[in-house]
Amino acid sequence: MRVFYIFFTLSFLTGVSSQELEQSPQSLIIQEGKNLTINCTSSKTLYSLHWYKQKYGEGLIFLMMLQKGGEEKSHEKITAKLDEKKQQSFLHITASQPSHAGIYLCGGDAQ
Numbered sequence: 001m002r003v004f005y006i007f008f009t010l011s012f013l014t015g016v017s018s019q020e021l022e023q024s025p026q027s028l029i030i031q032e033g034k035n036l037t038i039n040c041t042s043s044k045t046l047y048s049l050h051w052y053k054q055k056y057g058e059g060l061i062f063l064m065m066l067q068k069g070g071e072e073k074s075h076e077k078i079t080a081k082l083d084e085k086k087q088q089s090f091l092h093i094t095a096s097q098p099s100h101a102g103i104y105l106c107g108g109d110a111q
Contacts, residue, residue, distance in 0.1 A: 020044055023106055033095050040106035041088040049082050049089045049108040056102065063091075 020043040030036055040049065051063040064073045069084025077094045093100055 020110070021106065021108060023104075030096055032097060036093050036096055038091045038104055038106075039088060040090070040108075041086075042108060042110065043087070044110035045087060046082070046084065046089075046108045046110055049106060051080050051089075051091050052105040052107065054103040054105065060105070 022041050024039050024041075028036060040051075042049075048065055048067045050065045052060045053063055054060050063078060064075060064080050066073060066080060066082035066089060069082060072079065072081040074080075077096070077100075079092045079094070080089060082089045089106060091104060091106070
């Protein structure tokens with residue numbers, strides 16, 4: 001079983017400071033086949049939230065955008081949901097693979 005790294009080190013909001021959007025955990029070492037969840041919490045009310053991935057040495061890859069509370073989207077083994085009331089989103093990866101390694105970022109537009 002292979003072990004690989006997934007880092008969550010950066011988040012941003014349009015129009016407000018990055019300190020108002022927090023991701024957890026900050027980094028993670030995970031075994032192939034395991035599930036993982038990344039949380040993104042805002043101190044502001046969000047009207048949209050974006051998830052991105054960056055592979056080492058490459059540019060950002062857009063994963064998905066969530067625009068309304070309770071909205072959930074899936075692509076391949078990645079699912080994201082926006083909880084507008086709690087001002088947070090999660091990104092869940094099922095049965096992780098080495099191709100999931102990289103830096104995951106959340107960004108949003110606040111009201």
